Amino acid sequence: MKITDIRATTVAVPLEAPLRHANGAHWGKFVRTIVEVETDEGLVGLGEMGGGGESAEAAFRGLKPYLVGHDPFELEALRFKICNPTSSLYNNRTQLHAALEFACLDLMGKFLNQPLHRLLGGKLRDQVPFASYLFWRLPNSEGTGEVRTIEQLIEHAQELKTRYGFCSHKLKGGVFQPEYELEAYRALAEAFPDDSLRYDPNAALSVAESIWFAEQIRGLRNDYLEDPTWGLQGMRQVREKATMLLATNTVVVNFEQLCANLQNLAVDVILLDTTFWGGIRPCIKAAGVCETFQQPIAVHSSGELGIQLATMLHLGAVLPNLTFSADAHYHHLKDDILVGGKLLYQDGAIMVPDGPGLGVTLDRDRLQQYAEAFQREGGYPYDRDPSRPGWFALVPNTRWADHTLPGLPFNQY
Numbered sequence: 001m002k003i004t005d006i007r008a009t010t011v012a013v014p015l016e017a018p019l020r021h022a023n024g025a026h027w028g029k030f031v032r033t034i035v036e037v038e039t040d041e042g043l044v045g046l047g048e049m050g051g052g053g054e055s056a057e058a059a060f061r062g063l064k065p066y067l068v069g070h071d072p073f074e075l076e077a078l079r080f081k082i083c084n085p086t087s088s089l090y091n092n093r094t095q096l097h098a099a100l101e102f103a104c105l106d107l108m109g110k111f112l113n114q115p116l117h118r119l120l121g122g123k124l125r126d127q128v129p130f131a132s133y134l135f136w137r138l139p140n141s142e143g144t145g146e147v148r149t150i151e152q153l154i155e156h157a158q159e160l161k162t163r164y165g166f167c168s169h170k171l172k173g174g175v176f177q178p179e180y181e182l183e184a185y186r187a188l189a190e191a192f193p194d195d196s197l198r199y200d201p202n203a204a205l206s207v208a209e210s211i212w213f214a215e216q217i218r219g220l221r222n223d224y225l226e227d228p229t230w231g232l233q234g235m236r237q238v239r240e241k242a243t244m245l246l247a248t249n250t251v252v253v254n255f256e257q258l259c260a261n262l263q264n265l266a267v268d269v270i271l272l273d274t275t276f277w278g279g280i281r282p283c284i285k286a287a288g289v290c291e292t293f294q295q296p297i298a299v300h301s302s303g304e305l306g307i308q309l310a311t312m313l314h315l316g317a318v319l320p321n322l323t324f325s326a327d328a329h330y331h332h333l334k335d336d337i338l339v340g341g342k343l344l345y346q347d348g349a350i351m352v353p354d355g356p357g358l359g360v361t362l363d364r365d366r367l368q369q370y371a372e373a374f375q376r377e378g379g380y381p382y383d384r385d386p387s388r389p390g391w392f393a394l395v396p397n398t399r400w401a402d403h404t405l406p407g408l409p410f411n412q413y
Helices: 054-062 075-083 094-112 150-164 178-191 207-216 232-241 255-263 280-292 306-318 364-377
Strands: 003-014 019-021 024-026 029-039 044-050 127-129 132-134 168-172 196-200 222-226 246-248 269-272 297-299 349-351
Touching: 003 054, 003 364, 019 168, 029 054, 029 094, 029 364, 044 094, 044 306, 054 094, 075 094, 094 280, 094 306, 127 306, 132 150, 150 168, 150 178, 168 178, 168 222, 178 196, 178 207, 207 222, 207 232, 222 269, 232 246, 232 255, 255 280, 269 280, 280 297, 280 306, 297 306, 306 349
Parallel strands: 132 168, 168 196, 196 222, 222 246, 246 269, 269 297
Antiparallel strands: 003 029, 019 024, 029 044, 127 349
């Protein structure tokens, strides 16, 4: 089996409402690049990458000379062809490689008529549990969907729990003052006393504020405190004072950083992302290292549609040391590009696909619909917030930003 063609299509799929975060916002949609890798067997493997547009599509076209004629089973050769570590300083193709690895693994499963999890060692669980990814949200175009007050946050979390069955709740913070988000986090703990919690301000807090926040939530049912501050050294200082696990998806996203962390612990829980780490197989390799050192892991979300969600499900199915529920933005989507629409939650979990390869099928009508939506609407600046014109993120992006940028207050309740 040889690769004969690669196609990349940018889509814009609508969200229920714009999602705010410490660095900006998702402006009411996810922009993703859908990758199709075709072979001389007539099979098509599916991949997905965050972002898109002409530059992303051109990047995939630019890799065709590397890959046409390549055997999709030769994954180690694929890795060195695309992102040889000695040249990665210049090409930084990690996420491109991830999307192509997804497609090659999908092709392998389709060629062998086996679900991907069987090629990865066999599934240890039939379904993967997820946390309710809670965001502060702006109103949508219909004027609904806002989550700005604590009362709105609790109401939204209860709606998600009733609809999807979540029993772990993650609050994406770094949008409002730490004191306000602490009040919101405590309100979640009170509203859901039997559920676990996690807080992620996207490294917006200073070291001192992170230590303070950790002390204030001690005694709650915390899964972990995720990326309260920036950098291994910053996280290390917080870890020395905090009484709970610290997690990251920002400062340990490759094997060199994993090595540095293991040599001098700054982070306890490594959040494995099938895109950021460069594919499913690197995540499995990293999970094996973490298992050896008894370092906890979880599965991170980078704003997936159904193709990447399938990679997260197969990954979650085969990891013996996955003890935390996974993250997913998925329930914020209004639709998907898969046949049948969105995959279904049941009791806070999603079943691992058992069809050949990734086990999902591209809906070409939906692909065309959302490709046209992108062509019509364009993308959005991830690092800007439509409710705060002229604002930009600082690190740390805390209350002191009020004094740094007069007239552009960080705290807008």
